Amino acid sequence: MIAHMSRPATHRATLDDVARAAGVSRSTASRVIAGYGPASAATRDRVVEAAGQLGYAPNPAARALVTGTGFRLVVAVVGATPDVLHDPYVDRVVSTAASMCAPHDVGVSLRWLSLNAPSDLYAMASDPSVHSVLLVNTTQAVLDAVPARLLGRVVSIGVGSPQVPGFDVDNGGAAAATLAHLYDSGRRRIAMVTGPQWMPCTHRPVESYLAAMRAAGLPARSVEGDFTVASGRTGMAEVLHRWPDTDAVFAGSDAMALGALAVLRERGVDVPGDIAVAGFDDVPFAALSAPALTTATHPVEEIAAGAVTALMAGSRVPPATAYASRLVLRESA
Amino acid sequence: MIAHMSRPATHRATLDDVARAAGVSRSTASRVIAGYGPASAATRDRVVEAAGQLGYAPNPAARALVTGTGFRLVVAVVGATPDVLHDPYVDRVVSTAASMCAPHDVGVSLRWLSLNAPSDLYAMASDPSVHSVLLVNTTQAVLDAVPARLLGRVVSIGVGSPQVPGFDVDNGGAAAATLAHLYDSGRRRIAMVTGPQWMPCTHRPVESYLAAMRAAGLPARSVEGDFTVASGRTGMAEVLHRWPDTDAVFAGSDAMALGALAVLRERGVDVPGDIAVAGFDDVPFAALSAPALTTATHPVEEIAAGAVTALMAGSRVPPATAYASRLVLRESA
DNA sequence: CTGTTAGCGCCTTCAA
DNA sequence: TTGAAGGCGCTAACAG
Numbered sequence: 184m185i186a187h188m189s190r191p192a193t194h195r196a197t198l199d200d201v202a203r204a205a206g207v208s209r210s211t212a213s214r215v216i217a218g219y220g221p222a223s224a225a226t227r228d229r230v231v232e233a234a235g236q237l238g239y240a241p242n243p244a245a246r247a248l249v250t251g252t253g254f255r256l257v258v259a260v261v262g263a264t265p266d267v268l269h270d271p272y273v274d275r276v277v278s279t280a281a282s283m284c285a286p287h288d289v290g291v292s293l294r295w296l297s298l299n300a301p302s303d304l305y306a307m308a309s310d311p312s313v314h315s316v317l318l319v320n321t322t323q324a325v326l327d328a329v330p331a332r333l334l335g336r337v338v339s340i341g342v343g344s345p346q347v348p349g350f351d352v353d354n355g356g357a358a359a360a361t362l363a364h365l366y367d368s369g370r371r372r373i374a375m376v377t378g379p380q381w382m383p384c385t386h387r388p389v390e391s392y393l394a395a396m397r398a399a400g401l402p403a404r405s406v407e408g409d410f411t412v413a414s415g416r417t418g419m420a421e422v423l424h425r426w427p428d429t430d431a432v433f434a435g436s437d438a439m440a441l442g443a444l445a446v447l448r449e450r451g452v453d454v455p456g457d458i459a460v461a462g463f464d465d466v467p468f469a470a471l472s473a474p475a476l477t478t479a480t481h482p483v484e485e486i487a488a489g490a491v492t493a494l495m496a497g498s499r500v501p502p503a504t505a506y507a508s509r510l511v512l513r514e515s516a
Numbered sequence: 517m518i519a520h521m522s523r524p525a526t527h528r529a530t531l532d533d534v535a536r537a538a539g540v541s542r543s544t545a546s547r548v549i550a551g552y553g554p555a556s557a558a559t560r561d562r563v564v565e566a567a568g569q570l571g572y573a574p575n576p577a578a579r580a581l582v583t584g585t586g587f588r589l590v591v592a593v594v595g596a597t598p599d600v601l602h603d604p605y606v607d608r609v610v611s612t613a614a615s616m617c618a619p620h621d622v623g624v625s626l627r628w629l630s631l632n633a634p635s636d637l638y639a640m641a642s643d644p645s646v647h648s649v650l651l652v653n654t655t656q657a658v659l660d661a662v663p664a665r666l667l668g669r670v671v672s673i674g675v676g677s678p679q680v681p682g683f684d685v686d687n688g689g690a691a692a693a694t695l696a697h698l699y700d701s702g703r704r705r706i707a708m709v710t711g712p713q714w715m716p717c718t719h720r721p722v723e724s725y726l727a728a729m730r731a732a733g734l735p736a737r738s739v740e741g742d743f744t745v746a747s748g749r750t751g752m753a754e755v756l757h758r759w760p761d762t763d764a765v766f767a768g769s770d771a772m773a774l775g776a777l778a779v780l781r782e783r784g785v786d787v788p789g790d791i792a793v794a795g796f797d798d799v800p801f802a803a804l805s806a807p808a809l810t811t812a813t814h815p816v817e818e819i820a821a822g823a824v825t826a827l828m829a830g831s832r833v834p835p836a837t838a839y840a841s842r843l844v845l846r847e848s849a
Numbered sequence: 850c851t852g853t854t855a856g857c858g859c860c861t862t863c864a865a
Numbered sequence: 866t867t868g869a870a871g872g873c874g875c876t877a878a879c880a881g
């Protein structure tokens with residue numbers, strides 16, 4: 184009858200409180216809450232009930248401390264310089280992760296990973312606050328450098344490896360579909376402005392392009408860009424310079440396609456009359472350009488969600504998951 | 517001489533290790549590491565040296581457990597529905613926070629806060645994993661509902677209150693500058709497509725608009741939008757319908773301005789010849805539209821950085837900080 | 850199936 | 866200025 188009142192009114196229910204209320208030991212309460220070990224249906228109910236009554240929620244810090252499990256999902260973007268962090272795609276990945284991890288009491292950190300990453304990866308591997316790592320735009324070298332202690336809690340958005348599951352859009356298929364459309368609408372002198380060679384995500388679209396040209400008996404005309412608007416401009420200019428009779432341009436990103444469109448507009452070239460332009464990504468503004476950009480979708484949020492789900496579940500997943508891209512026909516091609 | 521080797525080679529240095537190496541007690545080591553209590557210069561050096569040698573880094577979980585300090589910065593976006601989370605601005609805020617908090621071992625969570633928020637805010641206040649809260653797009657009602665236990669670790673991007681520091685762009689000033697430019701270039705029948713009334717960030721630009729019109733002895737022509745491209749289109753259409761002689765439109769966001777531009781293009785209206793269009797935000801695509809959009813900058817990353825810095829420092833900051841906006845003159849106005 | 854015991858790594862009174 | 870001791874909330878062996 185004599186309540187102690189030793190705790191302030193704002194006290195947050197602790198496992199001890201739940202155990203006491205349910206008339207069991209802390210361990211037992213812990214087991215049913217964590218969902219682990221054995222427990223009779225009766226006790227289970229009592230504990231659950233008590234927990235509900237008290238509005239109990241486990242303290243993640245305490246749990247992390249004892250289990251060694253971390254509480255931060257680190258989004259590690261691979262690149263030559265930290266500038267790679269300033270990118271709308273990265274933002275979308277981080278945002279998706281931050282909202283999906285919230286219910287698990289896991290926060291998200293964003294950092295740059297230099298191309299010669301090993302030391303940083305090892306630091307993450309032994310950092311007790313790190314729950315898991317989401318690699319973005321990674322390379323084979325980085326994948327190979329992933330320490331054993333990190334395996335099972337690393338996934339990649341982009342290329343994967345036997346050890347590190349990869350989640351990516353089917354950009355090879357997207358490129359093929361786009362090129363097929365260009366070909367089917369009568370284009371025969373098709374150029375491509377590619378992404379940077381060092382990025383693995385550039386390879387498949389380029390291969391698709393080369394394969395399509397070869398299959399059609401057409402010469403390849405490709406120019407390297409870096410996914411930016413500026414490189415789309417210079418790339419387009421170079422294409423016009425080297426192959427003046429070009430009648431279609433496939434850009435590896437919408438940003439580059441928009442840059443190309445700008446150059447064409449400045450020079451009074453009719454799109455798609457004289458030259459068709461297609462991009463890749465379907466960014467929000469693709470629908471607003473003049474002419475509206477034909478492009479293929481890139482379901483970044485979906486991909487990120489898949490990767491994060493795998494990380495939170497901690498379960499084994501297939502080494503590679505490809506997300507479908509859909510061709511969106513607008514005015515430019 | 518007899519080393520125990522009781523710990524695996526991969527063992528991470530602990531405070532105990534540091535203390536032992538420095539020949540002091542844990543408490544002493546703790547004090548100098550945390551930078552708190554007293555310590556003689558000599559011991560301080562020894563501890564620091566030992567920590568460096570061992571590559572010691574405190575375990576945030578242990579620290580959080582004992583201090584009650586959380587380890588997640590929660591970005592809480594206020595709105596009618598969870599859809600408010602899918603927004604490029606939110607993405608940029610989250611991303612900035614995620615990269616700034618990383619060095620502090622603090623992760624970022626993203627969540628929606630309904631307009632009648634009190635219960636959620638209280639939950640956050642007593643959640644031991646929550647380090648601090650960054651309110652986005654908040655309202656006065658939400659600000660008033662912030663629990664006392666959260667004060668000192670909440671800031672707002674947008675409106676603030678005496679209790680909750682606000683960080684925002686000077687959108688009133690931006691609107692004034694834009695309208696001045698419109699007026700100075702001879703426009704006299706200037707309409708505005710505003711943001712939604714319920715959003716506090718809509719108020720100042722609207723006030724600036726009304727003030728400018730009043731000062732110039734011009735009638736106000738305003739239509740309500742919701743910051744989206746679609747509402748820019750309908751808003752523009754409505755303006756043309758109600759005031760066919762309009763010669764300039766000021767949109768509260770670039771997205772709306774771009775929507776307006778699309779309508780004008782479809783109807784063959786010359787921009788800026790017949791109607792000048794100005795936006796606000798200076799999104800990346802603003803430079804690429806045809807005609808290129810005249811708009812005012814919105815330094816989202818800077819604002820977010822300011823807010824996050826305040827949160828991480830935990831120190832008192834002025835109740836309101838306004839970030840300057842700069843008018844970017846392009847072709848549309 | 851359940852309770853007891855022993856920490857996880859750190860901070861923080863308290864004495865010395 | 867320093868050290869000893871206790872405990873934050875939880876899980877994970879162990880006994881029973």
